[in-house]
Amino acid sequence: MSSNPTSSSPVKSTGLHTGAIKPGVAKKDPILIADHVKRQFGGLVAVDVEHVEIPRNAITALIGPNGAGKTTFFNLLTGFDTPNEGTWSFNGKSLAKVSAFKVARMGLIRTFQLTKALGLLTVMDNMKLGSTSQPGERLGASLFPFVWKKKDREIDDKAMDLLKRFKLDAKKDDFAASLSGGQRKLLEMARALMTDPELVMLDEPMAGVNPALTESLLEHILGLKKAGMTVLFVEHDMHMVRHIADWVIVMAEGRVVAEGDPHEVMKNPAVIDAYLGSHQDTDLGAVTGRITLPKLPKEK
Amino acid sequence: MDFVGILLSSLSFLLDPTTIAYALATLGLALHFGFGGLLNMGMAGFMALGAYGYAIGILYFGLPWYLAAFVGIGAAIVFALILGIPTLRLRGDYLAIVTIAAAEIVRLLLLSSAFGWFTGSADGLSGFNGPGGTVTNPHEGAGGFDQSNPIPDGTYGFVPFLDNERTWYLRIVGLSILAIAIFVVWRLVNSPWGRVIKGIREDEDAVRSLGKNVFAYKMQVLVIGGVIGALGGLMLAFSTNVNSSVYVTSLTFFLWTALLLGGAATVFGPLAGSIIFWVLQAFLGLLFPALAKAGLMPFTTIQASQVKFVIVGFALVLLVVFRPQGLFGSKKELTFVK
């Protein structure tokens, strides 16, 4: 993916951690803490995270080669999958054994790697579905429009504002299935915002998006932070990561192998090992040429 | 060959109580599949429970007919819950296999001679719509469905709807239930609740990620659609005896054909589809034997009466392949869940 840096450089948050930088370093104000989260598929350990903390009101990137367990880790954190062991908490509240929809109601909203726009619903309906605590979504009340009409109009206005921001307002009555891949990513993100989340977890928000839209997606991600939300996103493209992330967590073979400032973390031997050593076939195009990798002998 | 006679008696199926009953069941299926994306292949089971629940409520519990109706509805609700709890968390095609199996279990239990004292086994149950009287208390009972008929004895209407007071009463009751059911479904699917269930049809993980309790919604859909199906069974029981041989898997498949004919994700499609399906069935069922009898078809009359089922089967194939949205659905609105 070749894209140009945005004109204005975003304001980076610094000083997020306490103590020496190492995998699992403590954060000053963590929003999400995971401990000993382990997920096995048969004999294969997909995720085995000792300890990790996600800093509040910052943009954190989760990177790693294919098969590093990033998406599985996402699924575990959001209740879409259950780990074999481990604890994790959001805003101090434990999320173990909390079902996915309850996690979402607590303010932790995710998107999916393969976009899940609801194809045969209109763009507007997609948006309105995101809104929480609608009286008309209760079975009994749904039969009586006077109960929910007023709230529905408010949701309508809110959705319209967001659609304008995401430049999808002209498409509001189209079926989501008619949108392009990038527009669907935008719609999914806008829909997530309808829930007024605290933490937004984006699974590869830039994958399959054409360069023109990438720019706008990046702006929106920065906008989320500006609006007071916390963002955790999975990404392959190191350039994007360096540009917008305040903090980077690197996963390889299910473990967190490094953490740190985006500019520093790629110099970490463990990261290079993860990207080059064990998975030479990964998308190095995103890595090479953008940062200079120090040639280190493989030792351990 | 009396072509006009065939045409007229086929047209009488337009407003036949049986057609209304099937339209109700198809509407339930539309809520399940067209709006909620649930592959219910056991609608016949829901209908059977509605019909038998009603009959048993009168015959064994001595309930008046309008209360006995709730026994049938209650049985369908319990059935939906039993089915839904294990299967709604599983993939869609599992629900199809479980519902079809469950409906067969219901039918076989009703047919079994082991419970013949209760279900009438292969004979089914009868005599519950007549004057008050139950098996347990032959001289009590609050009066059956027939006694609630306010229409004086006589024949009313015009050909092909020239019928006695009982048929007209059945029609009025049936059309009223159908109208209410259609209104309720229309309201439901055009509300925020409907938005959620349509979202679940498209992708339940996405809806879950937005904080909706997908399982609860699917269960609500299964129960409401099942209750509408049970109303269809009730309607059949109002009009005639109940017999387990009616509620076979083929009935479910016919309902599906009617549903897809009309358009699965529409409110009026199930009604239109049912009417077209059963009028056509009646028409072909009369026409082919008549043609065979007149020597215009190289079949025996028995063979000719079976040709319509062959046509139904292949029509279903063609419908799904070439017009999945049905006759009245828009191409864009529904096709199918993935």
Place this chain on the structure above:
Amino acid sequence: MRRGVHRLVSALGAVFLAFGILALATPAHADVVNPEMPFKISGNVQNNGEPIGGVTITVTGAAGFTATVPTDADGKFTVGVPEKSADYTVTLDETTLPEGIAVVDNPATPFVEANVQAVTVGPGGRSTMNFFIGQGERHTVSIADQIVQRLISGLNFGLMLALASVGLSLIYGTTGISNFAHAEMVTFGAVATFALVQLFGPAMLWLAIPLALVLSAGLGWGLDAALWAPLRRRGMGLVQLMIVSIGLSLGIRYLYQFFIGGSTEQLPGSDAERFKLFGTVTLSFTDILSMALSVLLIVVFAWWLTFTKIGKATRAISDNPSLAAASGIDVDGVVRIVWIIGSLLAGFSGILWAYFRPGIRWDMGGQILLLIFAATTLGGLGTAYGALIGSIIVGILVESSSLIIPSDLKYVGALVVLIGILLFRPQGILGRKERVG
């Protein structure tokens, strides 16, 4: 093919003439069960000309028909039955006879239990079955013998189911279709054999069966070429494909009814004599041949699936179709072969089913479709070996469940197990719960 039936009827007629004229001459006041049914089986229970009342008679027939009736004071019983030109079994419960007497064995058929008699209601719609009681040994079967008999029968049934379900499972694995028309592919084998026997005569059964199998394979090829392959190319969704298979199933099923009618027909050899294994456990030659051929075919199939190139490709596609396609496997070609083999196995299973039931009927495949699905799900959808294990479990379960529950509920047990499996282990016995993405 009706020779056996005729023999039975004429034998019965002779016995009837010898003993029964007097009884029939008296006006009947027998207890009547199902009087509204159009056809009748009636009869007498007598001990040396003395009528015996209060004896329990059970009549069972196809499609789960069962009726139980006590004989009246004249020793008579009458049961209405739903179909003519059909076979029924009339059983006299010997425990309801007075002490010390039993149904007299027919010396011509020493191993047939005389208290259980097959009756064919002919085109006339009426049939008579008389039981002659005398001093004799009761046909009480020890529980161990019953269990063994059921296990053997269940294994036979299970192997037959396996032939159908491994095909269904392979088709599901490679194409994702829950193929409801598999039932009609099962019926096809039996119907084709029947048609060929009609054409060549019963002596040519040895030729009719292989030819029917070739036709079955051809049906699989034709269905894939004409219907499934084009739909695959259109990228049709799985739900749509499933509904297409339902429509196809309905259409073909009624086409069979159109051609062979609603009655039950027999293949040659279906009346093969049973011989005693030990105790009261009996087997017929067709049972043994059926099991042997099933095992042979399954072994050949397993060898094909495990060792041949196409078999390996089949498993690769079941595992991951896009990866298989990317690694150069001709997915369309393999799927075509899977349809051919699935249809051939289903056809053979149909022939065996015709002997097991016994009889050929237009909806005979539909009668076991859900059992096939149950077996496939039990073993793990999409795994061929799982389907084999699942089938044998379902077969034995169905056959042995009638020791405990009423025999007209024996399929219910299997279907309850199906639902239970989905509740506790939806991936089945051999299915994998999850795979790493």
